[in-house]
Amino acid sequence: MTETTGLPGHCGVVGGGRMGAGIAHALLLAGCHVTLVERDEDAAAAARERVARAVTGSAERGLVDDADEPMSRLDPVTGAAGLAGAGLVIEAVPEDLDLKLATLRAVEDAVGPETVIASNTSSISLDTLAEALARPERFLGLHFFNPVPASRLVEVVIAAATGQALRDRAVAWVAEIGKTAVVVNNAPGFASSRLGVLLGLEAIRMVESGVAAPADIDAAMTLGYGHPMGPLRLTDLVGLDVRLGIARYLERELGPRFAPPALLVRLVEQGHLGRKTGKGFYDWSDS
Template structure:
C-alpha cells in the first residue's frame, strides 16, 4: 500500500475549476500531474486556467517565474484515462452525479496499479457508495478540497465504511504536503463542511426571498455579525448556484425537510443565473 514517501505522480480526473486547482497545487508542491477530461477543449481550458492562475501568483510575488514554469512543465493534459495508469494517487473531481463517479471509479480500478489510492473530491456524495464500484474499497477515500483550491487552506478527509486507516493517514499526509490543513469526517451526508454550510446559504436565500432584508444587507449582516469573509448570497454566487442546489438536494434526500432547497435557489438555477461563472446570480459580474 502506498505511503507519502512513494507518491510521485498525481492523477486528476476533471479539468474544471476544482480539477485544475488540484492539479496546480500538486504541481507547485513538486508532484508530476496527469490531468484528464473527456474532451480536448476541456483539457485546454483547464490548462489555460492553470496558466492564468500561476501568472497571478507570479505577479503577486508569491512564487517566482521559474517556479511557475517548473510547475506548469509537471502537468500533462490528456483525454485518455489509460494515461493515469502509472499514477500513485488519483483524485476524481468530476460532476456531482453518483452514476458518473461510479463509472469513473470502476474504470480507474481497471487501469491503475493495484496499490494506487483512489480519492474523490465529492462534497456531499457517499464515499462508501462510490467505492463499491471498485474491487479495492479499502483504498478509496474522500479528499475534499475547498474552492478556490489555490487559495483555500482547508481539506476535508472523508472516511468510507471500508477505507483502510493507512489510506486515511496518507490522505492527510498528502494534503499537508500541498501546504493544506486537514480535518476528518465520517461518511455522513454533507460531511462537516457542506452539512453546515449549505443550510446557511439556503437560509440566506430564503431570507432574501421572503423580504427579510436586501441581499446586500443579508450579506453585510452576516459578514459583520459573524466575521466571515463573504455572506451567504455572495458565497453562493462564487460556488455556483447549480452546485449549491445539487448539494442541497442531496442533503434533502438524505436528511429530510430541514435541508429542502429554497424556492428562489431553484428558480435562479432554472433561469440559468448560476452566479459568477455566468455573470449573473444574486449579483451581477463583469
C-alpha cells in the first residue's frame, strides 16, 4: 500500500444512524468530502438531516462559518458504488457480526486497493471482521464515542494484520479531526467498552436491587468522580439494546462478570431502549 500523509480528501461512512452521522459530521468539519451510504432513499434522507442538525449546531457555536459549505461536501447515497475513490471508509452499521462482515465485503468490492477500511465497532473482534477482507493489512478499528460531536476520544484498534505505518496514519487522522487517539490492541471490548459496559452493568444492578434511583447513581459518578455523564444516562444515549448486545458478547468472551442484569433484558424486551424510544432509565419523551 502506498503511504500518504494527511486525512484523505474523500472519505466514506457506511451507516447513517446516530454514530455514522456523527462521524460524517466530524469528517466534514475537518474539510473532507464525505459519501454517506444508507440502505434506501428514505434512510439516506434521514441520515442527511441528522448530519445537517449537527453541522448547524457547530455553526451556531462558531466552530464553522456557516452550515452550507460543509453540507455541500456531503453526498448521501444508497449504494457502495459511491465509495469509489475514497481514501478512507468507516463502517458504522449496527453491532451485528453478519451485517458488518457483509458490509465490509461490499466496501472492499467498491473501493480501490489503496483505500483504508475501518470499523467503528465497539466490541467485535477486529481479527474476526478482517476475515471478510482480501487485504486485511489495510483494515483497523476507529471507534468513535457517542455523541461524536461532543466526544474528544477515538480508539484506534489494531488488528493482527494492521501495520505500524497504518497505525501512525490513523493516529494522525484522529488528531486532524480534533480528537485524541488512544491505541488499543485487539481484545474483546477493547479498552473503553470493556470498562464502560462493566460500570454500566453494575449501575443497572444497583437500580435493580434498590440501592438508589438512576439520577442519584449517576450524580455519584459525575459529582464524586468527575465523569461527564453518569453510566445510566449514558446507557440511555447509547441504547439499551446496544448495551445488551455488547454485554452478551463480552459475557461469551470474558466470562460471567459481564452477564446482563435481568432489568436490562426486561427493558429491552419491553421496547424501552433509551433516548431513541423516549424511555429507558430516564424519560426522554420531551427531548
